[in-house]
Every structure is written in structure tokens, then in C-alpha cells.
Amino acid sequence: MGMEKPVIDALGYTFMQHAVAISILASIACGIIGTLVTVNRMSALAGSIAHASFGGLGLAYLIGIHPLIGATGFAIGSALVIGAAQKRSDTAMAALWATGMAAGLVFIKISGTYSADLMSWLFGSLLAVSGSDILFVGILDILILLVIAGLYKEFLAVSYDQEYSRLQGVPTGFIRGLFLVLAALTAVMLMKVTGLIMVIAMLTVPAAIAEMFTSSLRMMMVLASILAALFSLSGLFLAWILDLPPGAVIILLTAMVYFTSIAIEKIRSNQN
Amino acid sequence: MNPAIEIRDLSVGYRTGKPVLNNINLTVMQNDFIAIIGPNGGGKTTLLKAILGLIKPWKGKITIEGHPVASKAVRAGMGYVPQLIPGKLFPVTVMDVVLMGRLGNSGLFRHFSAADRSAAEKNLRRLGVDHLSNVNMYYLSGGQKQRVLIARALAGEPDILLLDEPVASVDHETQESFFNLLAQLNDSITIVLVTHDVGSVSAHVKNIACINRTLISHGETLSADAVSRAYGCPFELISHGVPHRIIGQKHQEGSSIENNFNGNGKTSD
Numbered sequence: 446m447g448m449e450k451p452v453i454d455a456l457g458y459t460f461m462q463h464a465v466a467i468s469i470l471a472s473i474a475c476g477i478i479g480t481l482v483t484v485n486r487m488s489a490l491a492g493s494i495a496h497a498s499f500g501g502l503g504l505a506y507l508i509g510i511h512p513l514i515g516a517t518g519f520a521i522g523s524a525l526v527i528g529a530a531q532k533r534s535d536t537a538m539a540a541l542w543a544t545g546m547a548a549g550l551v552f553i554k555i556s557g558t559y560s561a562d563l564m565s566w567l568f569g570s571l572l573a574v575s576g577s578d579i580l581f582v583g584i585l586d587i588l589i590l591l592v593i594a595g596l597y598k599e600f601l602a603v604s605y606d607q608e609y610s611r612l613q614g615v616p617t618g619f620i621r622g623l624f625l626v627l628a629a630l631t632a633v634m635l636m637k638v639t640g641l642i643m644v645i646a647m648l649t650v651p652a653a654i655a656e657m658f659t660s661s662l663r664m665m666m667v668l669a670s671i672l673a674a675l676f677s678l679s680g681l682f683l684a685w686i687l688d689l690p691p692g693a694v695i696i697l698l699t700a701m702v703y704f705t706s707i708a709i710e711k712i713r714s715n716q717n
Numbered sequence: 718m719n720p721a722i723e724i725r726d727l728s729v730g731y732r733t734g735k736p737v738l739n740n741i742n743l744t745v746m747q748n749d750f751i752a753i754i755g756p757n758g759g760g761k762t763t764l765l766k767a768i769l770g771l772i773k774p775w776k777g778k779i780t781i782e783g784h785p786v787a788s789k790a791v792r793a794g795m796g797y798v799p800q801l802i803p804g805k806l807f808p809v810t811v812m813d814v815v816l817m818g819r820l821g822n823s824g825l826f827r828h829f830s831a832a833d834r835s836a837a838e839k840n841l842r843r844l845g846v847d848h849l850s851n852v853n854m855y856y857l858s859g860g861q862k863q864r865v866l867i868a869r870a871l872a873g874e875p876d877i878l879l880l881d882e883p884v885a886s887v888d889h890e891t892q893e894s895f896f897n898l899l900a901q902l903n904d905s906i907t908i909v910l911v912t913h914d915v916g917s918v919s920a921h922v923k924n925i926a927c928i929n930r931t932l933i934s935h936g937e938t939l940s941a942d943a944v945s946r947a948y949g950c951p952f953e954l955i956s957h958g959v960p961h962r963i964i965g966q967k968h969q970e971g972s973s974i975e976n977n978f979n980g981n982g983k984t985s986d
């Protein structure tokens with residue numbers, strides 16, 4: 446089967462070039478924000494935001510605005526609700542998760558949107574990435590890199606010891622808010638790549654693997670980005686060869702490496 | 718000598734209608750070395766948090782060297798060693814942690830300066846844990862973690878050092894060297910040490926205050942006898958939130974608790 450579709454040919458297609466570009470760009474945001482999501486033990490947050498933004502998608506289809514705008518609005522809105530809920534944030538996350546999906550389905554039904562559009566948001570549409578999608582991810586990367594470069598020590602301190610950060614005069618509320626907004630934008634962006642159902646995996650698994658091999662947050666971000674890029678590019682080409690949906694192949698590959706790493710980690714620690 | 722910490726009529730808690738601390742009056746003088754003792758749940762940690770400005774007083778007032786706690790400069794003058802909680806795996810090195818003690822001296826959108834790093838290194842050396850500076854916090858022993866947290870508190874060059882249960886997780890020998898270090902620091906720094914284990918501190922401190930929801934006693938106590946009088950009751954018998962539930966035989970001490978509610982129950986020598 447690979448014979449009829451040599452990998453090198455794939456790069457001749459514009460849609461494949463776009464897919465490669467967005468995979469690499471998405472990995473940067475994914476590695477950095479995924480690291481913060483993972484060390485703050487907030488993977489449910491990513492899932493919740495992604496599913497809540499489905500409501501925004503539905504609304505966008507219904508009132509005829511760009512779906513990305515609807516999704517982004519809902520994502521940021523739900524991130525801020527979760528942030529405000531604080532101690533009840535797990536309940537807030539669960540509620541937003543389900544409400545977003547339900548609202549989205551209702552809006553979409555009313556708007557009469559063709560279901561293929563829907564499927565592309567649920568399962569990703571890596572092979573139908575537009576130039577403006579790439580621009581969106583590029584801008585998001587720059588934003589995230591600037592924020593992390595300027596506020597790295599604050600993000601580290603607030604993630605590790607919020608109380609002590611507050612004592613040191615760090616604006617912890619602002620840092621957490623910024624984190625939630627960036628996480629929301631990243632979740633929306635990842636919907637384009639792997640689909641909303643798989644956003645959690647893409648955000649947390651590369652970071653979780655990276656966490657096993659490093660003891661600095663900075664290195665974890667770098668390693669998670671590299672891993673995310675490796676998984677999404679190899680998943681993309683594997684999907685091309687096997688003629689399977691790329692989002693799903695990327696996740697399967699990622700999960701395989703994750704479980705293998707856990708096994709290796711277990712064996713290593715048993716030997717010591 | 719000026720007061721370092723002054724607490725007047727402090728009441729504070731977490732849930733409305735359920736104050737954890739009631740009418741606390743306490744003055745800690747500069748260069749004092751005071752132990753705050755009391756049972757688990759008695760509100761010791763809460764008192765420290767109020768002093769640090771982490772929780773707002775419901776009633777009353779706290780001043781640090783004459784200034785209200787809220788100001789940033791005042792907070793920067795206090796070093797805090799929190800109660801050790803079982804650490805979760807987190808990608809943070811010992812050096813990273815100690816540098817957090819310098820956040821107040823730095824600012825947003827800035828990297829730690831050479832001065833920040835040398836302050837961190839100096840205090841890691843002082844606590845004898847400089848060889849661990851690149852190790853992940855998770856892999857340290859309880860005693861080592863405790864030293865790192867003290868180094869973090871000292872890195873900010875505080876005038877007042879507040880320690881919450883610092884000897885809970887270290888063996889006897891480590892405790893001895895730990896108290897020697899504190900005695901040394903005490904030459905230039907006011908020290909407030911919280912513990913529920915009176916036996917381990919009585920010989921090392923200058924003053925003792927006993928807190929169980931309210932200040933039971935506060936006074937200079939260097940002998941075992943004086944310690945017991947300062948409590949107003951045998952420590953073990955002060956049960957959670959109920960200072961009066963004291964076994965009959967100790968009725969005298971029971972009444973002395975009442976007498977000491979004003980917080981000035983100085984013990985005579």
C-alpha cells in the first residue's frame with residue numbers, strides 16, 4: 446500500500462505542506478502550555494475548555510460568524526469561569542464540559558450545518574488546514590513564547606507554590622488568568638489539528654512523557670514540544686501511508702509511546 | 718528594644734461565624750526567639766498566615782516593625798518556612814526553589830540577577846545543601862527539604878523568620894545542629910517558631926506562647942517547670958478547640974488558663 450503513495454510525494458501537495466507546517470507550529474504551543482497544564486494537574490481543564498468551546502462553534506454556525514471566533518469566545522469564557530470557581534473548579538469543569546457539548550449539538554441541529562463540518566471539529570482536519578489557520582497558530586506561538594520568556598520565573602513559582610509566590614508579591618491571580626486564557630487558545634487551536642475529542646491527550650501526554658526525563662520546567666517545555674512535533678509529524682505520514690485519519694493516528698502513536706515510557710520507567714525504578 | 722510583631726485583639730478564621738483564633742494579643746520583640754506551641758488544630762499555622770498577611774484579620778490589627786502587614790516592603794522583610802507537606806513530583810530543582818525567595822527582590826519581565834543567584838548560593842552553603850542545588854526537590858529527604866525551605870526564606874534577607882513545625886520531620890541529631898543554626902541566626906533576626914512538640918524546643922528558645930484558639934499563655938520559660946506553668950495545663954491534655962476539657966486533678970491550671978486569657982500570663986522565676 447505504501448508503494449502507491451511514497452511519503453516524499455506527499456510533500457508535493459499544498460495541503461500536506463500546510464499539515465506539516467501546522468503540526469510543527471502547534472507543537473510549540475502544545476509543549477509549553479501542555480507542560481503547565483500537566484504540572485498543575487489540570488488536564489481536566491483542557492478537556493473541559495475544548496468541549497465547552499463546541500457550544501461556541503454551534504453558535505457561530507447558527508448566527509453565521511467564523512467558527513473559530515465562536516469557539517475562542519466560549520473557550521476563554523469557560524476558562525475564566527473555571528478560574529473564578531477556584532475550590533469548586535472540578536464541578537465547574539464537569540458542568541462546562543457537558544453543557545458546551547449539549548449546547549453545540551442543539552445549535553448545530555437548528556442551524557442545519559452539514560455534519561462533515563462537525564466531524565472535522567470533533568476529529569480534527571489536519572488535511573484541510575488553511576493559510577489563516579497557520580497564521581492563527583503562528584501568532585499564538587509568538588504570544589506564548591513572549592509570555593513565557595518574560596514571566597517564566599513567575600509561572601514556575603505560581604505552579605510550584607502559589608502561597609509563597611503571593612508572599613513574594615507575585616500577582617498570582619493575573620498569572621493564573623493568563624495561563625487559563627493561553628490554555629483556552631491552545632485548546633481551540635488543537636481542535637483544528639487533532640479534533641476536540643483528542644485535545645486532552647495532545648496537551649498532556651507529550652508533557653507527561655517529558656516529565657519523566659527532566660527535572661526542570663524549562664527543559665520539560667522544550668522536550669514536550671519536540672515530542673509533540675515528532676508524534677504529529679510521524680503520525681501524519683503514517684496516516685498518509687496507511688490511508689487513515691491523521692488525528693487518530695497521531696493520538697494512537699502518542700499513547701503507544703506514553704505507555705511504553707511508563708513501562709520503561711517502572712522497570713528502571715524496580716531495578717534500583 | 719522595639720517590638721518586631723505586634724498583634725492586638727486579633728480574631729481570624731476561614732469560614733464566617735467560625736473564628737479559628739479569638740482575641741489574640743501578642744508582642745514579639747526584636748531579636749526574640751519565641752516558640753508558639755499548642756495542639757494540632759489549635760490555630761498555630763493560622764496565626765503565622767495572619768502575621769504574613771496571607772489571610773486578613775476579621776478583627777484587630779497586626780503590625781510588623783510598626784507598619785501594617787499589607788505593604789509589600791513589610792512582607793519582603795519576613796521569611797517564611799511553611800509546614801512541610803508531602804511533596805508531589807514537580808520539575809523543580811533545589812536552586813529553583815531557593816531563588817523563589819528572591820522573587821520579591823526581582824520583578825516581572827526580569828531574569829534573576831547575579832545578586833539573586835549569589836544570595837541563593839550563599840544560603841544553600843550556609844544550610845549545607847549547596848551540593849544538591851541541581852537535584853529535583855522530590856528526591857530529597859525530609860531534613861534536606863526543610864533546609865532548602867529555610868535557605869529560601871533566608872535568601873530574601875529577612876528581619877523576621879517564621880518557621881512552621883520545622884523539626885517535625887528531622888531526627889534528633891539534625892535537630893541539634895538545626896537549633897545551633899537558629900541560635901546563630903538569632904543574633905540578627907527575630908525568630909518565631911511554631912511547633913506542637915514542646916519537648917524539642919523548650920531548651921532553645923527565649924520565650925514561649927501557647928495557642929489553642931486563643932492565647933493561653935505567653936512568657937519566658939526556660940525550665941520544664943516554667944514551661945508547664947506557662948501552658949497553664951499539661952500540653953497533651955488541651956484537646957482540639959476545647960481548652961477547658963482538662964482532667965479534674967489539673968483544676969488549678971484550668972483556672973490559670975482563664976487568668977491568662979489576657980495574654981500577659983508572664984511566669985515568674
Ligand SMILES: Nc1ncnc2c1ncn2[C@@H]1O[C@H](COP(=O)(O)OP(=O)(O)O)[C@@H](O)[C@H]1O
Nearest residue numbers: 731732737755756757758759760761762763764
Ligand atoms: N484553609 C482552611 N480552610 C478552612 N479551615 C481551615 C483552613 N486551614 C485550617 N483550617 C482550620 O483551622 C483550624 C486551625 O488550623 P491550623 O491553624 O492549621 O492549626 P495548627 O497549625 O495549630 O495545627 C483547624 O480546625 C483547621 O481545620
Ligand SMILES: [Mg+2]
Nearest residue numbers: 761762800881
Ligand atoms: Mg499547623
